[in-house]
Amino acid sequence: MGMGDYSPGSIWYYAPNKAAPIVFIVLFFTSGVIHTWQTIRHGSWRTTILLPWAAALMIAGFIIRELGAYHPENLTYLIASTVLIMSGPPVYALINYFILSRILYYIPYLAPMHPGRVATTFVGLDAVCEILIGQGAWRMANSSMTPKQRKLGANLVTASLSLQVALFGSFGLLAAQFHMRANKAKLLSRDLRIVxxxxxxxATIVTIRCIYRLVEYTEGWDSTIYKNEVFFWIFEAIIMFLNTALLNVFHPGKRLPRSNSVFLDRDGVTERRGPGWADDRPWIVTVFDPFDVWGLFTGRDEKTQFWDMSGEELERLRAEKKLNKRNVLAGAVDPFHLWGSRGYIGKHFKSKRAGAGSRATQTTEEAGKPPA
Structure with a gap:
């Protein structure tokens, strides 16, 4: 029976291949283990820690698909494997956002947008993609639902895939703009070029995979793409393994600084340690104004341009940042840093209390003065 032939009683339409899932379980497991070792070795926790997690999602999806191959009538296996396997590629996309963010931290004076905003903006929108996939994939794969409900699921998945394609288009333009700036300034080392x-x-691999899924769900369940398993193995399994293997061979943690505070001096040779380019705006503001257009008008960005400061000035900024650093508990309780003396809301109360105290002191002093 061929991969595109109908199998009576199969919820998949065809009889799922029993050997291929095992092959990809082994491949993704190997890649995930290597990624774990590479992340530990290079200390690139903030950049590549999600690579093993992405591999784990794919492995879990293929394990359940293997079970489904022996129980093709079981709807649960189809739904679970679909959700898990479709959740892997957005995580790989997320990793690319973190990598670009780290590059921009390294050469901040050529960054088209704040490095931290690359993470907050793209990661936030990527989370929306994951939510849409999670809500849509199980509805779409659940043949016990009404056609209208399954259509809703397909529409949610289509919306997620369309958003992913748009995100990667924007991501590519952002990376290309930085690339041209750095190339013109002759600041691209061999390692940076490779990364x-x-x-x-x-990004191209993940985009191709998104387009494949987009075409599949746009054409519907009666399409050749949906009914022929070979398309799944080529455009989902094989190319996503090529993606994770690519990141094994050219691991970004090996070629980028461990810390966001390390940046390249304008001479293109000297590495300096700064305070990091912190964005103290509320998180929701960074999402709606990732380029900080308002900051350009108000001149706020000039205050954060530390890369032209002297060594003494950088040392003072680092000490100030260390003094104001919040502990883990405070970050967990108040992740958006709303309260406290330096919180987005708390600092306004502090300024009001300070103003009231100043006025009260002034009144007391005036009352204590002898009449003229």
């Missing part, structure tokens, strides 16, 4: 080229290839 950027790997980003382009990885």
């Amino acid at each position: 950027l080229y790997v980003l382009y290839v990885s």
Whole structure:
């Protein structure tokens, strides 16, 4: 029986291949283990820690697909494997956002947008993609639902895939703009070039996979793509393994600084340690104004341009940042930093209390003065 032939009683339409899932379980497991070792070795926790997690999602999806191959009538296996396997690629996309953010932290004076905003904006929208997939994939794969409900699921998945394609288009333009600036300034080392080229290839791979899924769900369940398993193995399994293997061979943690505070001096040779380019705006503001257009008008960005400061000035800024750093408990209780003397809301109360105290002191002093 061929991969596109109908199998009576199969919820998948065809009889799922029993050997291929095992192959990809082994491949993704190997890649995930290597990624774990590479992340530990290079200390690139903030950049590549999600690579093993992405591999784990794919592995879990293929394990359940293997079970479904032996129980093709079981709807639960189809739903679970679909959700898990479709959740893996957005995580790989998320990793690319973190990698670009780290590059922009390294050469901040050429960054088209705040490095931290790359993470907050793209990661936030990527989370929306994951939510849409989670809500849509199980509805779409659940044949016990009404056609209207399954259509809703397909529409949610289509919306997620369309958003992913748009995100990667914007991501590619952002990376290309930085690439041109750095190339013109002659600041691109061999390692940075490799990381950027790997980003382009990885983004292309994930985009191809998104387009495949987009076409599949746009054409519907009666399409040749949906009914022929070979398309799944080529455009989902194989190319996503190529993506994770690419990041194994050219691991970004090996070629980028461990810390966001390390940046390249304008001479293109000296590495300096700054305070990091912190964005103290509320998180929701960074999402709606990722380029900080308001900051350009108000001149706020000039206050954060630390890369032209002297060594003594940088040392003072680092000490100030260390003094104001919040502990883990405070970050967990108040992740958006709303309260406290330096919180977005708390600092306004502090300024009001300070103003009231100043006025009270002034009144007391005036009352104590002898009449003229």
